[in-house]
Amino acid sequence: MKKFAFCLSFCLMFFGVFAFAGCGEGDLNIVSISITKDPTKVTYAVDETLDLSGGKFTAKRGNGTEVEFDLSVATPSVTRFDEAGTITITMTYAQKTSTFEVTVNPAMYQPKYNRTITATYNGQEQPVELFDSDSLLNGMSIISTTYIDSTNTALLSAPVEVGKYKVEVVVDGGVNYQDFTAIADYTITKADYSSLATQNYLDFVGISTLTYGTDFDLAKLWATDDTRTQLGEVPLASDFAQNITYSYKKAGATTSTAITPDGNGKVYANLGVGSYTITASASETSNLNAFSQSCQLQVMAKELVLGVDYDFIITTASGDVDYVAPVGDTINTLVTVNGANPDVTVTVQFYGNAQECASDYNLVIRYGNSINSTNTYTNDINEAGVYNLSLELASDSNYSYSDLTRNVIRVIIE
Numbered sequence: 001m002k003k004f005a006f007c008l009s010f011c012l013m014f015f016g017v018f019a020f021a022g023c024g025e026g027d028l029n030i031v032s033i034s035i036t037k038d039p040t041k042v043t044y045a046v047d048e049t050l051d052l053s054g055g056k057f058t059a060k061r062g063n064g065t066e067v068e069f070d071l072s073v074a075t076p077s078v079t080r081f082d083e084a085g086t087i088t089i090t091m092t093y094a095q096k097t098s099t100f101e102v103t104v105n106p107a108m109y110q111p112k113y114n115r116t117i118t119a120t121y122n123g124q125e126q127p128v129e130l131f132d133s134d135s136l137l138n139g140m141s142i143i144s145t146t147y148i149d150s151t152n153t154a155l156l157s158a159p160v161e162v163g164k165y166k167v168e169v170v171v172d173g174g175v176n177y178q179d180f181t182a183i184a185d186y187t188i189t190k191a192d193y194s195s196l197a198t199q200n201y202l203d204f205v206g207i208s209t210l211t212y213g214t215d216f217d218l219a220k221l222w223a224t225d226d227t228r229t230q231l232g233e234v235p236l237a238s239d240f241a242q243n244i245t246y247s248y249k250k251a252g253a254t255t256s257t258a259i260t261p262d263g264n265g266k267v268y269a270n271l272g273v274g275s276y277t278i279t280a281s282a283s284e285t286s287n288l289n290a291f292s293q294s295c296q297l298q299v300m301a302k303e304l305v306l307g308v309d310y311d312f313i314i315t316t317a318s319g320d321v322d323y324v325a326p327v328g329d330t331i332n333t334l335v336t337v338n339g340a341n342p343d344v345t346v347t348v349q350f351y352g353n354a355q356e357c358a359s360d361y362n363l364v365i366r367y368g369n370s371i372n373s374t375n376t377y378t379n380d381i382n383e384a385g386v387y388n389l390s391l392e393l394a395s396d397s398n399y400s401y402s403d404l405t406r407n408v409i410r411v412i413i414e
Contacts (some may be wrong), residue, residue: 004292027063030094034058038100039071046107046176047079050089057091057098069093084176108178110171117167121191127158127264130169130182139174146170149185162287163303164187190289193243193282198235203228203281206295210269212302212398218246218259218267218278221295234280243282248297251275273301273397301400304391310350312389314409317343336412344381344411346389349405361399362392384411 032041040054055071077090081104091100113130122292133142147155148166159165172181194202203223208218212354224232234241249256251274261267268280276297284290304310316337335344348363365379366388387409391401 018239027061028065029062030059030096031062032059032060033074033091033093033096033098035071035091035098035100036068037071042100042102044081044102044104046081046084046104048104048107050076050078050102052076053192057093058108059093059096064358082176106173106176106178108180109137109140109173110180110182113182113184117186119186119188120195121160121162121188123160123196123240123287125158125160126188128167128184128186130167136171137177140177141172141174143170143172159186159188162190184203190287192289193236193240193291196236196288198237198241199224199226202235202291202293204278204293205231205293206232206278206297208296209298210271210272211300212271214269216269218269219244219261221278221280240282240288243285243288245281245283246280247279249279250278251277265371269297269299271297271299273299275299301398304401308351310348310391313347313349315345316349335409344409346379346381346387346409348391364390364392366390381409381411386410 035055035057037054037056041051044050052070052072052074056068057071057074058066058068060066071091074091074093074145078087081087081102084104084106086101087104088099090097090102096280111131117128117130119126119128127145136142146168147157147159148168149155149159150164155165165188167186168185169182171180171182176405194200201223204221205228206221220233221231224230224235224236234244236244245255246259246261248259250271256279259267259269264337271359276299278297279292279294281292282290294392302309314335316335324363337344346363346365348361363379365381367381367383367385380383389409
């Protein structure tokens with residue numbers, strides 16, 4: 001009986017100790033936590049990470065005791081801030097939680113861009129983008145782009161003229177980013193006329209030779225193809241082409257002479273025989289650089305052709321035209337007149353450009369060994385016979401003729 005009582009007492013003691021020990025461990029469990037000191041940093045900007053330095057929290061056990069810990073040993077609900085506002089941070093330790101608040105302000109963000117921009121005048125508006133809108137972060141947007149000239153006046157559109165400008169781009173940062181204005185210096189520089197040519201080059205090629213009196217427009221001596229062999233009008237828009245002027249300088253001359261366009265704007269090469277330098281120039285403007293190009297031109301004498309440039313007209317005393325020389329080198333013509341003293345008149349008639357220099361020729365009539373030559377266009381034949389007619393160049397170097405050209409007439413008295 002004693003033995004049973006001892007065993008029973010031992011068992012009660014064992015279970016009592018176990019029960020007491022169990023109640024002691026339960027009292028050490030964390031039943032709650034509370035943040036007793038906020039972190040040093042409680043104000044942030046979007047995209048910054050949480051910093052728990054300086055923060056403290058107190059853990060309370062079941063037995064009523066409390067232990068203080070650094071806040072960094074707890075687990076935060078947020079580690080990085082991607083939106084602005086008042087953010088509640090939940091801290092967890094031993095499956096217990098407590099909270100504190102931080103303020104997150106919009107962040108400052110500006111994409112990289114070139115703050116100095118240069119363009120070349122091209123006759124058109126030239127807008128620029130300081131940065132691609134795709135480079136902005138989510139929620140950001142471009143509100144406006146403004147161009148400001150050197151007088152600090154805002155333009156209604158992108159600039160065209162050469163000058164110095166500023167470009168201001170206003171950006172709305174949305175909720176999470178600060179608004180900002182991007183500013184850059186914008187310069188448009190003068191262009192060369194060649195950069196505005198329709199085929200990207202501007203060559204005043206010219207021609208090597210030209211016959212005197214040819215009705216040729218020198219403004220059509222510009223290359224119009226890559227081989228520089230096909231010629232045409234200056235390959236510029238009319239508002240640029242009108243700045244080009246033309247001049248010539250004859251070999252041996254010290255100064256150039258301007259070629260004045262006619263009423264239709266054509267530049268004619270009404271130049272005497274000789275070697276010339278033909279120059280096409282464009283003056284400097286507020287938007288364009290000056291340029292000058294030259295080519296060489298040899299003006300050749302015009303060969304006078306019978307029946308094309310001039311004719312011999314033969315009339316009798318009655319005034320009737322008996323004969324007009326056709327085209328050819330040698331013409332035999334028979335003229336019959338009545339009376340012992342025939343009155344046959346020979347006249348030279350010029351056509352086209354040749355007539356301007358008609359006075360520089362003599363009409364030569366040969367009869368036998370005699371020569372009748374005057375500076376007039378009319379010579380009379382007063383006796384029967386065979387006569388040779390020709391022109392004799394007096395002084396004008398712009399025309400040439402062939403000594404082989406003869407017209408033979410026979411005057412017969414009936």
